[in-house]
Amino acid sequence: MSVETESPVLVEGAAAGVPAAPVPEAEPGPWVSARPTRTVEIVRRVLRFPHVVHEHRDLVVTSLKRDLAARFQGTVLSWAWPFLQPLFLFGVYYFIFTELLAQRFPDLPDSQKAAMGVYMFSALVPWQALAESLVRGTSVIVDNGNLIKKLAFPSELLPLNVVLASTTTMLCGVAMFVLATLVTPVWSAPGLSVLWVPLLLVCQALFIYGLVLFLSTLHVFLRDTQQLVAMFTTVWMFLTPVFWAPQAIGEKIRTWMPVLSANPAYHMVQAWRGALMGDLVVQFQNGPAAVVSAADVPWHLAQLALWALVTYALGYAFFVLSQRRFADEV
Amino acid sequence: MAAKSLALEAEGLGKAYRIYGRPIARIAEGLSFGKYKGHREFWALRGIDLQLGRGASLGLCGANGAGKSTLLKVLSGTTAPTVGRYRVGGRVASLLELGAGFHMDFTGRANIVMNGVMMGFSKRELERKTPEIIEFAELGPYIDEPVRTYSSGMGLRLAFAIAAAVDPDVLIIDEVFAVGDMYFQKKCIDRIYAFKKRNKTIVFCSHSLYDLRQFCDLALWLDHGEPKALGDSVQVTNEYTAFQRQHIGSAEDLVGAKYPLSPLVAARGRQALPQIRDARLYRMGTDEECYEIDTGASLEMRVWWENPTPRETPIHLGLAFMRADMTTCGGSATFLVGVKLQGSSGCTVIAMPDIALLAGQFLVPVALLDETGVHRYHEYLLPENLVVRNYTREFGLFRMDYVWSQRDDLPIPTTTRMVNQK
Numbered sequence: 001m002s003v004e005t006e007s008p009v010l011v012e013g014a015a016a017g018v019p020a021a022p023v024p025e026a027e028p029g030p031w032v033s034a035r036p037t038r039t040v041e042i043v044r045r046v047l048r049f050p051h052v053v054h055e056h057r058d059l060v061v062t063s064l065k066r067d068l069a070a071r072f073q074g075t076v077l078s079w080a081w082p083f084l085q086p087l088f089l090f091g092v093y094y095f096i097f098t099e100l101l102a103q104r105f106p107d108l109p110d111s112q113k114a115a116m117g118v119y120m121f122s123a124l125v126p127w128q129a130l131a132e133s134l135v136r137g138t139s140v141i142v143d144n145g146n147l148i149k150k151l152a153f154p155s156e157l158l159p160l161n162v163v164l165a166s167t168t169t170m171l172c173g174v175a176m177f178v179l180a181t182l183v184t185p186v187w188s189a190p191g192l193s194v195l196w197v198p199l200l201l202v203c204q205a206l207f208i209y210g211l212v213l214f215l216s217t218l219h220v221f222l223r224d225t226q227q228l229v230a231m232f233t234t235v236w237m238f239l240t241p242v243f244w245a246p247q248a249i250g251e252k253i254r255t256w257m258p259v260l261s262a263n264p265a266y267h268m269v270q271a272w273r274g275a276l277m278g279d280l281v282v283q284f285q286n287g288p289a290a291v292v293s294a295a296d297v298p299w300h301l302a303q304l305a306l307w308a309l310v311t312y313a314l315g316y317a318f319f320v321l322s323q324r325r326f327a328d329e330v
Numbered sequence: 331m332a333a334k335s336l337a338l339e340a341e342g343l344g345k346a347y348r349i350y351g352r353p354i355a356r357i358a359e360g361l362s363f364g365k366y367k368g369h370r371e372f373w374a375l376r377g378i379d380l381q382l383g384r385g386a387s388l389g390l391c392g393a394n395g396a397g398k399s400t401l402l403k404v405l406s407g408t409t410a411p412t413v414g415r416y417r418v419g420g421r422v423a424s425l426l427e428l429g430a431g432f433h434m435d436f437t438g439r440a441n442i443v444m445n446g447v448m449m450g451f452s453k454r455e456l457e458r459k460t461p462e463i464i465e466f467a468e469l470g471p472y473i474d475e476p477v478r479t480y481s482s483g484m485g486l487r488l489a490f491a492i493a494a495a496v497d498p499d500v501l502i503i504d505e506v507f508a509v510g511d512m513y514f515q516k517k518c519i520d521r522i523y524a525f526k527k528r529n530k531t532i533v534f535c536s537h538s539l540y541d542l543r544q545f546c547d548l549a550l551w552l553d554h555g556e557p558k559a560l561g562d563s564v565q566v567t568n569e570y571t572a573f574q575r576q577h578i579g580s581a582e583d584l585v586g587a588k589y590p591l592s593p594l595v596a597a598r599g600r601q602a603l604p605q606i607r608d609a610r611l612y613r614m615g616t617d618e619e620c621y622e623i624d625t626g627a628s629l630e631m632r633v634w635w636e637n638p639t640p641r642e643t644p645i646h647l648g649l650a651f652m653r654a655d656m657t658t659c660g661g662s663a664t665f666l667v668g669v670k671l672q673g674s675s676g677c678t679v680i681a682m683p684d685i686a687l688l689a690g691q692f693l694v695p696v697a698l699l700d701e702t703g704v705h706r707y708h709e710y711l712l713p714e715n716l717v718v719r720n721y722t723r724e725f726g727l728f729r730m731d732y733v734w735s736q737r738d739d740l741p742i743p744t745t746t747r748m749v750n751q752k
Contacts, residue, residue, distance in 0.1 A: 012747075019524050027335065027419060027420075028335055028336060028339065028417050028418070028419040029417050029418050029419060029420075029611075030417060031415045031416070031417045032407065032410070032411070032415060032416055032417060033411065033414065033415030034410065034411050034412050034413050034415070035415075047461065049636065052502075054352050056447070056450070058447045058451075058452050058453040059447040059448060059450075061453075062443055062447050062453065063444070063447075066433060066444055069436075070433065070435060070436075073435065074435065146427075146430055146431075147430060147431050147448070148408065149403070149408055149409075149430075150408065150426045150427045150430035150431075151408065151424075151426075151430055151431060151448055151449065152406055152407035152408050152422070152424065153401055153449070221360070222353070222356070222357060223353065224353075290537065324409075324410035325410070326345055327403065327408045327409035327410075328348065328409055
């Protein structure tokens with residue numbers, strides 16, 4: 001009788017799945033130390049960010065999907081929400097500004113009321129993306145404290161996720177806008193200027209991302225940030241020509257125009273208007289009007305791009321400097 | 331092999347947490363550009379030097395708050411060291427908490443991908459591994475239900491299954507599988523064993539010194555953030571146990587009158603609890619210590635013990651032979667056979683003629699038990715394992731008594747009898 005000698009220890013786990021592949025010798029990684037982050041490293045990381053996104057693209061895409069799904073999954077209207085929301089907002093603001101506050105635009109002819117509404121809506125959509133990102137994004141690092149403490153992953157992707165999610169919902173609003181201009185005679189459909197949209201999206205997202213990175217990092221150390229941001233966002237909205245036209249403001253305020261136009265959101269909404277509406281004028285009864293010009297788009301876009309790059313670089317640098325302390329503070 | 335490249339290396343590693351009295355202190359400190367110091371420092375970890383080769387396994391032991399988790403956090407890269415430096419060769423996976431990042435409203439299947447990409451895996455890799463993960467987690471149809479509906483055990487199984495699918499070079503595990511039922515624990519332990527067998531590096535933290543000796547070749551004993559002993563896991567854990575035992579008496583000083591100690595400890599004050607002084611194996615009937623035998627040899631174990639209060643704490647003695655995968659292959663205890671340990675100290679001998687264990691290496695734990703045999707006053711692992719050799723080709727755990735014979739007069743039974751058939 002022949003007998004096979006069994007190995008004394010039989011481990012089930014080894015048989016159950018993982019193949020016993022030979023282990024290649026891995027090179028030792030870089031030293032991780034307490035040394036303060038050098039300027040060179042900050043610059044390198046600021047420049048390398050696209051690489052990080054590419055490397056973790058699965059994480060970016062998955063968390064974006066999850067974020068959107070979490071917001072709409074389980075609701076009755078589900079994916080109708082990102083389309084209904086801007087529509088509802090538009091209805092509310094339109095009613096307030098053109099009907100309730102008629103004295104605000106005393107010269108607005110009845111025939112132009114709808115046009116003025118569309119004019120507002122075209123800025124409200126990108127503004128909403130900005131406001132939503134700021135309000136939701138400021139607390140994103142603190143809210144995900146448990147993840148940061150327990151998993152080593154690039155935490156700069158958390159604010160990115162917020163920005164991408166609000167940009168995606170914004171695109172639903174843009175689609176609604178384009179659809180509305182196609183089916184109603186109020187405003188003509190966008191022309192060739194709509195080709196600016198992709199570039200505009202990138203600049204806008206970069207700008208918002210830089211801002212959210214800065215604010216969410218600050219919020220880790222100073223928990224008052226969220227309250228301040230909520231207040232500041234409201235003020236900022238009224239400083240930005242969402243519900244008013246730069247050409248239609250009074251003489252007294254007009255002298256402040258250079259200051260008011262030193263506002264990245266100003267360039268953002270005006271660029272969107274130009275891109276989505278082309279050349280149009282809402283003529284008031286006597287004189288000043290809301291003017292939209294496709295020719296202004298490159299100028300606004302350039303301004304926005306400059307703001308975006310500076311905000312992103314500063315925000316990211318601040319993030320990199322503070323990142324090592326996140327796990328201890330959240 | 332290990333000398334060529336180290337899997338993990340740390341030099342003077344330390345971590346201090348900043349404690350701010352008030353939020354305003356943080357702002358003041360930030361605005362003063364380092365001139366004003368508004369925080370106190372709490373050193374959770376200091377002076378850690380480590381050099382782990384490939385295939386090494388290091389266990390961390392120490393009391394609560396000794397810095398075990400902090401060290402794991404620093405090494406896994408979730409928090410930065412305050413002083414010193416470290417580096418890791420290859421991919422690191424850390425299991426600091428099971429299920430960190432689970433999204434309750436999503437299905438188990440969706441969470442596999444979400445959790446996995448968080449750990450740095452590609453979606454494709456995860457999709458390939460999903461069947462394996464589902465199988466390991468044994469969730470069956472529940473995998474397509476929201477995680478919210480899972481029992482805590484199911485959640486843990488899924489979390490561990492995802493983490494186990496990860497195939498890193500260095501695995502850092504906090505005491506995560508101390509939860510869950512026995513069956514699940516066994517599965518986790520097997521998986522980690524398999525991992526170890528493939529020459530990967532493990533850093534592991536546990537309050538179970540037994541697990542620690544089982545898994546780890548090396549152990550690091552941390553005390554108030556500082557390394558107290560680093561070396562062979564059996565030696566270090568024995569030292570740690572001895573230290574704990576010396577200090578259990580002085581626990582009263584620490585907790586004071588505010589939290590009364592258990593009546594037993596309180597009544598005994600600073601006196602030592604029942605304790606094993608030493609235990610050794612000898613070739614039976616001789617004074618020759620012996621840890622390598624052939625099957626069928628005879629041994630005796632001598633255990634020197636002391637029991638300062640024999641009247642209040644009657645004690646019993648137990649021993650076992652355990653294979654490396656935790657299978658107890660044999661054992662006995664005095665309360666099972668009615669032997670008494672009398673007096674305040676003594677030496678008890680158990681003679682074991684004709685040991686039937688077949689080839690293998692066996693751990694020999696000895697324990698001082700209370701009169702019920704449940705509570706263990708002291709566990710003592712023999713510093714050396716018992717190595718048994720045998721030269722027959724019998725297989726299994728122990729040698730059976732048997733007789734083979736040929737009986738041609740027995741016919742083949744014609745009907746198959748069914749048992750329990752109505």
